[in-house]
Amino acid sequence: MIRLKSAIPIAFILALFVGMTSFLESNSRQQQTDSGQQRISRPRVDYNELFGVDSTYGYRYFDEMVPGGDTCRLLTRIYLPEGEGPWPVVVTRTPYVYTGPGDNLSIGREYAARGIGYIQQDCRGKGGSEGFYQPNIYERADGIALYKWIASQSWCESIGIFGSSYTALTGWLVADNIPDKVKGLYLIHYSVDRHVSLYSAGLFRQDILSGWTIDNAEEDIKKPERLPDQKPGEAYYEFYRHMPHIEADIDVLGARLSYYRDWITHTDHSDPYWNEGVWADLKNVPPKIKVPVTIVAGQFDHHEEGTILGYELLDPETKKRSRLILGSWNHSYQVTPTHVLTGNAGQFNSQSDQFRWFYALLVDNIVPAAEIRVYVIEEDRWINVDEWPIIADRKVKMHMTSEKNSDSDSYILSGREQISKDEIHYIYDPLDPVMAVGGETMFTSSANRGSQLQPPPGYRPDVVSFVSAPLKEDMAVAGKGTVTLNVSTDVDDTSFAFTLSEVTPDGATYNMRTAITTLAYRNAPLGTRQNYTSGEIVEINIESVPIIWNVKAGNSIRIDIKSSNFPEYSIHSNYAGIWSLQPKTRIANQTLYVGGGYNTSITFPVIDL
Structure with a gap:
């Protein structure tokens, strides 16, 4: 304990x-x-x-x-x-x-x-x-x-x-x-660590850093104006989505922002940019x-x-x-x-x-x-x-399966691994990204910060939802949750994201954590860019930031798997390379592999209160 x-x-x-x-x-x-x-x-x-x-x-x-x-x-x-x-x-x-x-x-x-x-x-x-x-x-x-x-x-x-x-x-x-x-x-x-603030596995945290740049630039920029029907932050989305994004400062804002260009092009944690000058000073x-x-x-x-x-x-x-x-x-x-x-x-x-x-x-x-x-x-x-990180008393693992829940458009999240192998497919189109609903790194879209009421399970064809049975006892999560996926795609790089939520007995669902990774930085978000071969099945681990949350007995756990979470993170084009240099997008056909030895699951660090 x-x-x-x-x-x-x-x-x-x-x-x-x-x-x-x-x-x-x-x-x-x-x-x-x-x-x-x-x-x-x-x-x-x-x-x-x-x-x-x-x-x-x-x-x-x-x-x-x-x-x-x-x-x-x-x-x-x-x-x-x-x-x-x-x-x-x-x-x-x-x-x-x-x-x-x-x-x-x-x-x-x-x-x-x-x-x-x-x-x-x-x-x-x-x-x-x-x-x-x-x-x-x-x-x-x-x-x-x-x-x-x-x-x-x-x-x-x-x-x-x-x-x-x-x-x-x-x-x-x-x-x-x-x-x-x-x-x-x-x-x-x-x-x-400035890189940690800006990036998750090569994808830029646009809703905070791109938005902050617009709001604080001293250069003579054309700041996007919010229209009467727009929510806070939405006026900036055109800037966020401009491709190639390296030109967005001039093309959308009308001024070159050299520091912003530095931020959006140095995606490796080990890049000298993050290890010299002010950012080296900060880390040291x-x-x-x-x-x-x-x-x-x-x-x-x-x-x-x-x-x-x-x-x-x-x-x-x-x-x-x-x-x-x-x-x-x-x-x-x-x-x-x-x-x-x-x-x-x-x-x-x-x-x-x-x-x-x-x-x-x-x-x-x-x-x-x-x-x-x-x-x-x-x-x-x-x-x-007594200490940080908090040492878990035990780990709780839940497995994603291909068996459907009878009461919602979702699959069963189970305490037991599925015996037979199976595949779940969805299509990811960067031109139609999944919009973030809540999130721990949302900022400019102020109405969308934090934990928010989520849409129903499987609310889009490119959102794959898994929902557990109601918990029989409280589960006090204390630390970083880890989602393990076995995946493949038909392009040379793409992204996979999750939203972890709790579901109350009346079905209302609220996000606890979101996280994202790319195949280029799979299993090494602070590493260097890796290659991926189209069609290759790989196991990826996506780790959340810490959370201290006692999920009460009677509530359920829901995991949504998707490939975008805009504008919390920049949209992956489905092309390999630095995100901000990509001039175009393409569709990716995503496959999740479950059961039969595929460790497609979520693991929680749990403490006894």
Whole structure:
């Protein structure tokens, strides 16, 4: 049985008093804009309750143009408590800037009023900073320069670095080269391996990265306009589907985006592009960090896998003072799924937790305790565990068969392997892709993020559904599910994907995980491109990202097998080669082999709660 810790840190308990709020004012505005959702006004926050510390100081604000890694000067907004100091300060760097210079960050005032300075720097080319914004590449040099400058100021006693999403990137990138005054980092929702964030087995995560590019490009582009009848994100689909996609920036947006072209053409994890410069720096930093780190991830955030990787790569001594928090929300902290009880899911509040963690570290000089805390979906409770990855108590395997269920257009997913061999066929046409319904790496299509109600089994001819009998007992899945398929096709490369769902007793179905692979990267998504011979039967393993979900007795398991999941992933053309260079598509005839020794199945890592 997995060892569960029962002790609950005081900071976590106190954080439960308030619901989830946005992590950073400017970042929240950007997330709402990207998602196409209306901005809403929130009730006034009681920061004394949120932070657990009363406001006792006045504050003073000033801004400085601080030199970056070269001659560019970057606008730096500084809030300090009134008084002599020196003061502990928390610092972030952001490209998400919507205001000019001046005293306009209420969160800065709230920190200063409680004895901690608050500093926000506009990234190069953004807000009031000089230079031209090129995503990612200047953040290490500019960040190192900023922290050296802050550490040299007489008003600075100690430093904490924080960030969420891109602003967390700016924290990760400097964490191995920081002054002694830096005492800890609080980093949310960002992968330490950029390739892992962008690709799954050679297919690009378009709904996040292609969409993000449109929304954040500083070049003079023609941004697609959303029509009245379009859902959020749909206006970008023409750009996503343009072929060859390498020309989509010029042909659709009207401007060359060199960094985007780099992203969409370097599909191998071992490609020098991902192992030099900024991306090499990002991957190499975590093991070198010597200060405590709190790392926060979401089970339906597109950065989940790479954010957790940041924790896994920490030095063992650093882990003894660090934390991993894994909740059930998407990139914008929207709790998902919503068809089950989630009252406790949203009670973790990053603003509250961050302030309390930094206050204990920087003001009270308390060395943080190690913690791994995860939220169990459908159990609606948080648990502490001793190690990550979680060690399964057992594995549960279910086999795909060719025997039809009597009550739906689906095949039986069975606890026993089918004795006789059989084949199941479907046709995959890239011009008519299966549209994603929910998914953990959806973003710009904001209404489609997370766990969503699924269509009926076999709702399309190119979706092959397998449904189990109702479970006789709870099954607490904790980790990466693995789908094993035996397949062949009549082209030289193609893709196979799955959606894993739970089915409630009334038949309503909600996705738990999606994943995809290609024959070119079969069984080695971080490897190099392989050849495939048309007609060859191969066994492929498709691994999901981690999930902590207690599927209740009485519910069933459903697996949908297909060959596309657009726009979560780019559409495979059915031609071998780099996806973004393909000028045309063709139809592929797909075959699944089941029974008779073919290990076509799904395997779950299961724990005892």
